[in-house]
Structures are given as structure tokens and as C-alpha cells.
Amino acid sequence: MQVIQGGTASRRASQRPQIKGVDYVELYVGNARQAAHFYRTTFGFTPVAYADFETGARDQVSFVLQQGDMRLILTGPTSPDSPIARHVHFHGDSVKNIAFVVDDVEQTFEASLRRGAQSVAEPVTFEDERGRFSKATIGAYGDTVHSFVQRDSPDDFYFPQYNQITKAPFSIPTGVKTLDHVAVSIEEGRLDEWVEFYQRVLGFHESHQENVESEYSAMNSKVVQNSTGSVKFPLVCPAPSKRKSQIEEYLSFHRGPGVQHLAFLSNDIIDTVRTVRAGAIDFLHPPDAYYEMLEDRIGPIDYDIETLRELDILVDRDADGYLMQIFTKPLDNRPTMFVEIIQRIGSQGFGGGNIKSLFQAVEREQALRGNL
Numbered sequence: 001m002q003v004i005q006g007g008t009a010s011r012r013a014s015q016r017p018q019i020k021g022v023d024y025v026e027l028y029v030g031n032a033r034q035a036a037h038f039y040r041t042t043f044g045f046t047p048v049a050y051a052d053f054e055t056g057a058r059d060q061v062s063f064v065l066q067q068g069d070m071r072l073i074l075t076g077p078t079s080p081d082s083p084i085a086r087h088v089h090f091h092g093d094s095v096k097n098i099a100f101v102v103d104d105v106e107q108t109f110e111a112s113l114r115r116g117a118q119s120v121a122e123p124v125t126f127e128d129e130r131g132r133f134s135k136a137t138i139g140a141y142g143d144t145v146h147s148f149v150q151r152d153s154p155d156d157f158y159f160p161q162y163n164q165i166t167k168a169p170f171s172i173p174t175g176v177k178t179l180d181h182v183a184v185s186i187e188e189g190r191l192d193e194w195v196e197f198y199q200r201v202l203g204f205h206e207s208h209q210e211n212v213e214s215e216y217s218a219m220n221s222k223v224v225q226n227s228t229g230s231v232k233f234p235l236v237c238p239a240p241s242k243r244k245s246q247i248e249e250y251l252s253f254h255r256g257p258g259v260q261h262l263a264f265l266s267n268d269i270i271d272t273v274r275t276v277r278a279g280a281i282d283f284l285h286p287p288d289a290y291y292e293m294l295e296d297r298i299g300p301i302d303y304d305i306e307t308l309r310e311l312d313i314l315v316d317r318d319a320d321g322y323l324m325q326i327f328t329k330p331l332d333n334r335p336t337m338f339v340e341i342i343q344r345i346g347s348q349g350f351g352g353g354n355i356k357s358l359f360q361a362v363e364r365e366q367a368l369r370g371n372l
Helices: 032-043 083-091 105-114 191-202 246-254 269-278 294-298 305-311 352-369
Strands: 002-005 021-028 046-051 060-067 070-077 094-101 119-128 131-139 145-152 176-185 205-213 218-225 232-238 258-266 314-318 321-327 338-345
Touching: 021 083, 021 145, 021 176, 032 046, 032 060, 032 070, 070 083, 070 176, 083 094, 094 258, 105 119, 105 131, 105 145, 176 246, 176 338, 191 205, 191 218, 191 232, 205 352, 232 246, 246 258, 258 269, 269 305, 269 321, 269 338, 294 305, 294 314, 314 352
Parallel strands: 021 070, 094 145, 176 232, 258 338
Antiparallel strands: 002 119, 021 094, 046 060, 060 070, 119 131, 131 145, 176 258, 205 218, 218 232, 314 321, 321 338
16 A cells, blocks of 8 residues: 655645535544444444454554444554543543545645644545545544545545455444434533634534523534535533533533534434334433423424324424434443434424423433432
8 A cells, every 4th residue: 555645735725625524423432343333233334344453553443334324433442552542531432533525635634724723634645456545634622633535436435454344244224324413512601612613614604503591401502514514513512500511511521522412314213213222222201291292382293293202202393394303312331422313304403492302301311310
């Protein structure tokens, strides 16, 4: 394999970055093999590539998992002294890298630096008989980073220094097809700062705003997204309240800002939830009164309310239609990252009408943990 260090693209650096979509989300985890087994058997992802000692990786074990057009990379350390091990020790299992698809890595990287991004890794290109793979990385909130990825290869699974898995273990697809959005918890008082970062550095725009308050806790949120809407980041931060909010709980146990949840888009949320429940995943339970008032609040929908009640699925409506969504309990030992499953029937929102009910459900869980 030939490794080519990046050159300069300063002549084009004044151009605005063109973020086309999410290439992959990489999580740093304590045990990559066990994490790959978990995401395969619970959410239906298929392992498609791996890196370990036999592929030349000395300090990590990584698995690439695929479902629909979503890719997760699960990376674990091979030494207690590695940066991966230190990340997991400090944050728990959590998202390290949200990588973007771009047409020109060097141009995007240089343009982001000129707009104030911090360099983490300069452009590098890997080339072998399978194709070319270029990558560069900038810093974001906390210890999270964004990579820019350019893949010039007929092989969609091409990752340099990874071996393709040709006989993947059996997995049951759950019907999730794409990454709808990535929600991020930010420290109090820094919401506007990070909205401005995504606007200035990556050319995103603000699309939604929501402030929510329950009896005990509150949060403020804004959504930034790229020009096509293929990348959407709800940014949430705690607001002054009587007790510790779920956002404050996350920030405390994660020890700083980071990805609060990944939202998987399904075309049939009822079937998806039933399949995921069979894999022993626990979901949050909304207040019983939620479904008694549901039709009065959102109007008629094409789904049976009793089925939604049985499965704890929430519904919200906006000017474009409605959506259905559900949230797992935290997936780590710490009360940090969880997964949302969402189905959109026209709606482009994020369930603002459900957030208070979600807060109440989370507050019950916080009370059980002694963290409210």
C-alpha cells in the first residue's frame, strides 16, 4: 500500500466546504468484538470489515458494521496506555468521530482551518489495488472529532488497512436504513458558540429551535444541518431548573460534551421496535396519560393508538406531517449514550411536542439511579 501525504489546497481554501453526508460514526469502546456482537444481535448491523494485529493494526481492534447506508466503526484498544483506552476510561463507550463524505479532502480541510477549525490530522491518502482513500480530521466539541473522507474506489466497503469480512455471522435486519440525526449534549452557556462553529466552519445552517421545561428540569436546543439536510445535529444544553436534567446527567457521567444519541431512521417503526425488543433492548416508557391525549393533540394518524401504547412509541406533528419515535435506555454502564428509532411521515421536525414527555420518562429513570 502506498501512503501519500497531503499537499496544499490553499488556492481553493476560500471555497465553502461541501459536506455531502455522513460516511461513518466511530465509537471508542472497551471491547470491540463484544460491541460488534451487541450491535449485530440487537440492532441488526452486519460486520463487513475488520482491522487487528493480522491486518497490521498494532494499537487497536476495529470492526466496520453496515445496515442500509449506515456505517458504524467500533474501535477498542489493545493497550491500557493507548489514546483509545484513555478515552474509554474517561468517557465510557462513546462516539469519537463523525466522518463526512466530501468530494475533495484537501480543499475541505484547508477551508475549515481558514474558518477557525483546529487540525487533528492533516490530509493523507492511502492507495492500493482496491482504490484510493483520503482522510483528514478536525476537532469539534470535547474530545469528539470530524473526519473528511474521500473514497475513490468501486468497493463501497473499502477502508485501507482493513480486511473485508466475506462470511459475516448471521444477523436479523431490524429495518433501520439510514442515520437520521446525531444529537449532541453541550455545556450550559455554549449552545450558540457551537451553532456558530458549524455555520462558520462547515457551512451548516440553523433549522430548528426548541426550549423545553418540565416540573424538575429544562433544556435549550438548536438544530444545525448541511445544505441538503443529509447531516443533522440537534445540539442540546441544560437550562436553569429545580434539579439535575438528563443533559446535566450526561455531561457529568460522560465528563464533558459528546454525542447523546444516534437516531436510526426506519420505514416501519412498529416492526423495527418489535424486532429490537426481541433482542432485549429496553425503551423508555412514557406517562400513561400520554396516549389518552394523543389524538386530541396530533389529530388522526394511520396507525393504531393501542399498538403505539403497547410499544411505547411517541408521535408528533408539524406543518409537513407527523413522525413516530422511541428512545432506548442508555446502552453503556454510565447513563450516557442511547439510540432513537424514528419514522417520518412527512414531518421534518424532531419531536418537539414529545420532549416534555421524554423528560418525564427520563426523570423517572434518573430518580431510580439517584441522579435527579
